[in-house]
Amino acid sequence: MSAPGAADRTEARRPTELTLVKAINAGLRAALERDRTVLVMGEDVGRLGGVFRVTDGLQKDFGEDRVVDTPLAESGLIGTAIGLALRGYRPICEIQFDGFVYPAFDQIVSQLAKMPYRSRGALRLPVVIRIPYGGGIGAVEHHSESPEAYFAHTAGLRVVTCATPEDGYWMVQQAVESDDPVVVLEPKRRYWESAPVDVTAAPVPLHRARVVRSGRLVTIVCYGPTVRTALDAAAAAGAEGIGVEVVDLRSLSPLDVATVEESVRRTGRLVVVHEAPVFLGLGAELAARVTERCFHDLEAPVLRVGGFHLPYPPARMEDAYLPDLDRVLDAVDRVLAF
Amino acid sequence: MSESSRDRRGVLAEEASFRGEPVQLLTPDGRRRSHPDVVVGMDDGEILAAYRDMVLVRRFDEEATALQRQGELGLWVSSLGQEATQVATARALRSQDVVFPTYREHGIAWCRGIDPVAVLGPFRGISHGGWDPREHGVHLYTLVIGAQTLHATGYAMGVQRDGAVGTGDPTRDTAVLAYFGDGASSEGDVSEALGHAAVFNAPVVFVCQNNQWAISVPAERQSRVPLHRRSQGFGFPGLRVDGNDLLAVHAVTTAALDRARAGDGPTLIEAFTYRMAAHTTSDDPTRYRSEAEVEQWRGRDPVARVERYLVDRGLADEDSLAAVRAEGDALAERIRRECTALPDPDPETMFEHVYRDPHPLVAEERSWFAAYRASFLDDEVGG
Numbered sequence: 001m002s003a004p005g006a007a008d009r010t011e012a013r014r015p016t017e018l019t020l021v022k023a024i025n026a027g028l029r030a031a032l033e034r035d036r037t038v039l040v041m042g043e044d045v046g047r048l049g050g051v052f053r054v055t056d057g058l059q060k061d062f063g064e065d066r067v068v069d070t071p072l073a074e075s076g077l078i079g080t081a082i083g084l085a086l087r088g089y090r091p092i093c094e095i096q097f098d099g100f101v102y103p104a105f106d107q108i109v110s111q112l113a114k115m116p117y118r119s120r121g122a123l124r125l126p127v128v129i130r131i132p133y134g135g136g137i138g139a140v141e142h143h144s145e146s147p148e149a150y151f152a153h154t155a156g157l158r159v160v161t162c163a164t165p166e167d168g169y170w171m172v173q174q175a176v177e178s179d180d181p182v183v184v185l186e187p188k189r190r191y192w193e194s195a196p197v198d199v200t201a202a203p204v205p206l207h208r209a210r211v212v213r214s215g216r217l218v219t220i221v222c223y224g225p226t227v228r229t230a231l232d233a234a235a236a237a238g239a240e241g242i243g244v245e246v247v248d249l250r251s252l253s254p255l256d257v258a259t260v261e262e263s264v265r266r267t268g269r270l271v272v273v274h275e276a277p278v279f280l281g282l283g284a285e286l287a288a289r290v291t292e293r294c295f296h297d298l299e300a301p302v303l304r305v306g307g308f309h310l311p312y313p314p315a316r317m318e319d320a321y322l323p324d325l326d327r328v329l330d331a332v333d334r335v336l337a338f
Numbered sequence: 339m340s341e342s343s344r345d346r347r348g349v350l351a352e353e354a355s356f357r358g359e360p361v362q363l364l365t366p367d368g369r370r371r372s373h374p375d376v377v378v379g380m381d382d383g384e385i386l387a388a389y390r391d392m393v394l395v396r397r398f399d400e401e402a403t404a405l406q407r408q409g410e411l412g413l414w415v416s417s418l419g420q421e422a423t424q425v426a427t428a429r430a431l432r433s434q435d436v437v438f439p440t441y442r443e444h445g446i447a448w449c450r451g452i453d454p455v456a457v458l459g460p461f462r463g464i465s466h467g468g469w470d471p472r473e474h475g476v477h478l479y480t481l482v483i484g485a486q487t488l489h490a491t492g493y494a495m496g497v498q499r500d501g502a503v504g505t506g507d508p509t510r511d512t513a514v515l516a517y518f519g520d521g522a523s524s525e526g527d528v529s530e531a532l533g534h535a536a537v538f539n540a541p542v543v544f545v546c547q548n549n550q551w552a553i554s555v556p557a558e559r560q561s562r563v564p565l566h567r568r569s570q571g572f573g574f575p576g577l578r579v580d581g582n583d584l585l586a587v588h589a590v591t592t593a594a595l596d597r598a599r600a601g602d603g604p605t606l607i608e609a610f611t612y613r614m615a616a617h618t619t620s621d622d623p624t625r626y627r628s629e630a631e632v633e634q635w636r637g638r639d640p641v642a643r644v645e646r647y648l649v650d651r652g653l654a655d656e657d658s659l660a661a662v663r664a665e666g667d668a669l670a671e672r673i674r675r676e677c678t679a680l681p682d683p684d685p686e687t688m689f690e691h692v693y694r695d696p697h698p699l700v701a702e703e704r705s706w707f708a709a710y711r712a713s714f715l716d717d718e719v720g721g
Contacts, residue, residue, distance in 0.1 A: 039499075073533065076491075078488075079487075079488025080489075083438075083488065083490060084492045086492070087495075106482055106527075110485070111480075111485050156692055253699075254699050
């Protein structure tokens with residue numbers, strides 16, 4: 001596997017500082033280099049390099065047959081990717097924005113997710129669907145949504161989300177190696193944040209949650225764009241002597257309940273944070289599972305911090321809509337006060 | 339049918355004639371017709387073999403309908419009246435070609451060696467598929483209307499990437515055949531498939547079996563222009579063929595498949611046919627169409643016309659026709675015996691093949707379910 005960027009030999013072992021965009025780009029490049037059946041397809045992914053430039057330069061290096069500018073048709077994109085996968089290819093599809101995935105809903109939920117099952121395992125569909133998701137970038141309508149629960153709810157799909165450039169680099173490669181369809185959700189408001197990416201260390205398994213900060217009193221489970229928010233909240237609480245543990249869920253289907261459970265048994269308190277509406281969201285599932293498994297260890301009810309039950313609001317109100325540091329700390333205070 | 343809808347159908351016919359009559363090489367009374375652009379590609383032996391296929395598929399379909407009436411199947415979707423299109427298109431394929439059917443293509447399944455009993459599985463409720471698509475080059479039936487046309491197009495894009503078009507090697511060049519119906523022509527997926535196939539010049543042939551009815555809605559409610567003309571807007575050829583004419587469908591499909599394999603891109607074939615039976619065994623067509631219309635189409639029966647042709651040419655006689663019918667009865671008897679003997683699957687197998695890689699949630703629920711079931715067995719043993 002080649003290191004991202006043009007690091008010289010002396011620097012090859014040192015983790016490179018990359019934005020999430022560049023890290024995913026490097027991951028895609030590595031996947032394309034490793035396996036000639038890997039394709040990148042989507043709207044504007046070729047010449048333009050994607051509206052977020054995640055696929056920048058790939059068409060130039062791998063050609064139009066492997067980095068495919070598709071017609072503007074999301075169902076067509078996923079439907080043809082299914083056909084390509086049936087022929088032995090491993091397509092990585094880019095949905096341009098979260099709110100544009102719904103025209104492809106049948107192809108994802110009824111065709112892609114169910115076809116291996118319908119064929120009793122005769123068919124495999126190693127299709128990756130990348131979706132930039134979430135708000136916080138001042139966008140117009142349909143460009144700020146968090147559709148993860150729909151896909152996590154669907155048997156046959158795997159759903160993961162990265163919070164860091166390093167995860168962005170590895171997850172897309174791990175996803176394309178899976179023989180199951182994988183939805184990779186990319187937190188678009190974190191696209192331009194930089195962090196070290198170690199391309200030599202063994203990656204964390206795709207479906208493993210990770211404790212990203214230790215603490216004694218409260219567990220915060222979060223994923224994607226809210227990991228940074230939760231870490232900031234944990235730092236603020238820590239300054240006041242309140243130890244907050246932060247778990248980056250990373251995989252939304254399957255859920256690594258064991259890692260969450262292990263943390264909650266120690267802290268006795270759980271706050272789940274996500275941008276998606278809390279009603280029937282991942283937080284509801286985690287609350288139920290944690291309650292079933294850790295009932296006697298819990299000091300307080302599981303609380304959820306997330307979006308409200310309304311369409312994503314116009315951008316000038318999104319700061320009030322999105323769970324921020326204060327809303328997370330408010331929930332931390334409430335579980336401690338219970 | 340109301341007067342106004344009959345008028346609309348008249349307009350459609352007029353537009354069709356403006357584009358030329360549907361391609362026909364065998365008239366309803368079994369006479370050969372010549373066509374300036376299309377020549378018969380089947381010899382007498384192939385016509386006899388295709389006739390046998392059509393008779394057996396029809397007998398299979400009849401038996402499946404009976405099995406549904408007797409409670410052995412939950413539902414059946416009859417292919418009655420569409421045998422010529424299905425058998426002719428399937429017989430135009432080469433072994434490396436791949437088919438993406440909708441859910442009424444029992445004739446395709448038959449011609450590609452899929453056991454009819456396997457086709458019954460989903461209708462008996464024991465599977466969602468029934469066969470290995472890779473083994474037969476026939477994808478599983480797709481019930482969400484039109485979705486499979488995109489899979490076919492994507493598959494054809496893969497064929498292109500494999501370099502399996504335009505090489506001139508008849509064992510390598512590959513075409514993909516996508517079936518859909520007049521109702522499906524209104525689905526967005528079908529338009530997207532036609533668009534993708536066109537811009538990528540994919541080696542796919544679209545066969546629209548226009549059987550005139552999408553359950554209760556007539557074809558003129560799906561389109562103001564003849565369906566074969568859809569392809570023009572996407573930039574590739576389309577034509578209408580008499581879908582009840584074995585020879586014509588075979589000829590135009592052969593040409594379209596050759597074109598696709600040569601790398602010259604997609605073709606849309608509108609096979610003008612008729613769904614002689616109900617949409618499914620749950621449907622009541624007397625609520626929306628007239629017996630007179632059905633009777634008119636009965637006069638264009640695809641099997642009868644080949645039979646007349648064969649008898650007139652001295653290729654078949656009463657004895658040989660009776661022998662084929664007897665073969666059909668024997669097939670039906672076997673299908674009935676094997677279908678009714680199909681065991682219900684062990685419920686625990688419903689947890690299989692949801693994912694290929696291990697999935698802890700499915701594993702957890704499966705083991706819970708197994709233990710839960712076992713607890714009843716323990717009670718029975720203990721009690």
